[in-house]
Amino acid sequence: MPTPEESYEKLLEFQRTTSVLNSCTSVLRWDRETYLPLSGASHRAEQLALLSGISHERSTNQRIDEWLSECESSKLFSEPHSVSNTNIREWRKNYDKNVKIPGKLVEEITHTISMGHKSWIESRNKSDYSIFLPWLTKIIALKRHYAELLVTDNKSIYDTLLDDYEPGESAENISQVFSQLRDELMPVIDKIVTSAHQPNLDILHKNYSIEKQKLFGEDAAKTIGFNFDAGRLDTVVHPFCTGLGPHDTRITTRWDSNNIASAFFGIMHETGHAIYDQNLPSGHWGSPAGSSVSLGIHESQSRLWENIIARDKPFWNCFYPKLQRIFSKNLSNIPLEDFLHAINYVKRSHIRVEADEITYTLHIILRFEIEQLLITGKLNPIDLPEFWNKRFKELFDLDVPDDANGCLQDVHWSYGSFGYFPAYALGNLYAAQFYDNFKKKHPDVDDEYNNGNFMPLLNWLIENIHSKGMCCTAPELIKHVTDEPLNHLYLIKSLKNKFYPLYNI
């Protein structure tokens, strides 16, 4: 009979090996998005299917259950939030999930999503919802079935799906915060967009050489903390950040030679994700104790660096003179205030991924409301466009011209990712609450930013968030770090503080 300690060691090794295997998958995925030749796509799908098959087989291996049982009755599991407790808790949760879902269902979901995603592309390109409708209906039914198999503790179907992205959160809690946030945000947006003092956007849309943009972006990423010895920046169509191993974190962006802001803030966003990934405890790589807390916490890191830091004045006190030197023809006569105003332009618009920092959250609230209705059957997919357009009008005071600019714009539902959207808005909320707490302890940090020193913030994030791995849930972490539960007022305060002066409000 092995001791609990021996079982724990076996588990550590077994699960780490599965993580190494999954990290191979990440390399293949990264390559698919960056460098894969056109004709290589179908073989790449075959490679990915093979590796995920091997991984799934490992993750349902019955020995995991036996080893876990040994550990769960031992002192390894007795102290909450300890490394071993965290690992055992999460391994158990994942194992129980994995064995509850029959291989046949996994295959059916994978197949349906693959076909559904293709139909979504066509549907969006033609702005013809009827093409996607049967697939969306099927995807919803499959995801419901998936959730029904997993439901524990009388959780709702939606909360069960949410758990894949935001463990420890509930729709009820999120709804409450989101509705308060929405009610406060709407008049703020109104004041900003009706202000007479609007930015001159032309300054962002001159000819900006991509080569120079890249040098500037890499310099800024490095300055705020991205380690290029353990990562890189590549070009893609849909930017993302991915970890391929404990010292290999890759970010991506897309370039526009006629826009200085889009790639740059994309880089800052992905750098925020990457800094989190690079500062997770690498000694625990491959186990929950070395993993990120949730999608929402990950998003808080990207949004903190992108919006709170890189769209604010202290950051540009340091970087704007550099940018002016690099693009002197375009910017030497443009005062910093005008540049700051332009990169913080607010406009009610139809497309989420093009939205500004403030209206973005409203886009998420809309999707969060709708996906709950869809998954619980309260909204029939056939009625989605009408419902979307009506609700969009209420939130944005805009008519939706067509479904490509409405309910067909996002990829998520075609991938079956119900419960994913809240993370984006939670990220904004967490970021503001974390940062408020940090600022209380470092009231003069803006002076450091002026001089290009972002170490105080970086170190605070590492100490309070990154280095903790997955030792607690997001609600526990926010409480632990800031001494109170999630509170929408920090985001409102942060937005007013930055935007009202810019718009003379």
Added chain:
Amino acid sequence: MPTPEESYEKLLEFQRTTSVLNSCTSVLRWDRETYLPLSGASHRAEQLALLSGISHERSTNQRIDEWLSECESSKLFSEPHSVSNTNIREWRKNYDKNVKIPGKLVEEITHTISMGHKSWIESRNKSDYSIFLPWLTKIIALKRHYAELLVTDNKSIYDTLLDDYEPGESAENISQVFSQLRDELMPVIDKIVTSAHQPNLDILHKNYSIEKQKLFGEDAAKTIGFNFDAGRLDTVVHPFCTGLGPHDTRITTRWDSNNIASAFFGIMHETGHAIYDQNLPSGHWGSPAGSSVSLGIHESQSRLWENIIARDKPFWNCFYPKLQRIFSKNLSNIPLEDFLHAINYVKRSHIRVEADEITYTLHIILRFEIEQLLITGKLNPIDLPEFWNKRFKELFDLDVPDDANGCLQDVHWSYGSFGYFPAYALGNLYAAQFYDNFKKKHPDVDDEYNNGNFMPLLNWLIENIHSKGMCCTAPELIKHVTDEPLNHLYLIKSLKNKFYPLYNI
């Protein structure tokens, strides 16, 4: 009891899956050489070890033996060179090899090579042979042991190792061809290097923008047949070509802004490999019938395009005007004849990888002689430098200044790759013999090259070599295609035809 056909289908699927797995390894290896961040190296080694462990386990699965036995007594195996015969023959050979080598020995070789390779790097950097000597001794002992376990049919130890690279060849046969070749080459080299008419090399070493080199190189690669929809070109330190799947073949090069020739001929060389890879029968991908014949035949394809085609006049009748347009400042006043002379400069020198087309073969002959002596114990590794220097003097009439420019220059032995070197010279020999045969059937093809049409040659290679997969050995293929066994006279003839006029001989 399954039928032979059922067993064959099982084998096809099982072995193809192993090939898909190995192709994942190829992606990870390609990324390691091209884009892997510095700190990612140790995790990448772990990923590669995991995948090759899984692959090795599959390749020694006892079911392979059972399935093969079913097939071997059936009509699937009765017709030599048929697809099923080829597959069964090669699967059997590989399986028997794999099960004969204990996992412990594989691990020991892998570990020793990894350490030995590091010691070789240090040894070469310091030009201090004593650092590498103990590792070389150990590597030789392990490779001997490896070969002893594999020996069949009274083969020699060296021939057993050679079989990993050149199945069907023997040291005896190669020695005979190489010694005839050497005896004829040495006076040819003497005539060329003592000719009064020597090229002006300055024209190659002006400032050549890498960006423009890349465009020109890609255009040439595409023109001779590289399919960029199923492949790409990237930058590395040590150029190579690799297949990552049936429609994903990647070539690499290194750039020198002060040399128009080095990257370009590197690209032509790797394109030759790639064209072979891209035209193997993709329906048989993942099985021997869809694989290349041998290293030597692969090398014949790279050397044919690099040396016979891309260093000769008809090719440049088409491309030189383009090159002059792109680099008009450097080349507009340089006649084609001068350029051709410069790219065919011949010089006795110490380093194999920098050698010209003619003296290169002598470098290989030296290594082929020495590695046989080392592996059979007739040359003690401690005496390697002295022996190398003496033999080098005889072949090249040059003194070796230090071991970094002598016996420490090549990576191969540090990797345990004994039996690999002959492929390079065999490639030159095969290429000349194939091409001579092609020219007999297409005497006016130079006119096509003048107009940038390389399809006649490409199609001939596809029909006679690429599309055949591994259905015969290299000696069988050369006999089948050219109606005679390997004959050194074709290479001598090809070299004299090109070089003598260039050097007024």
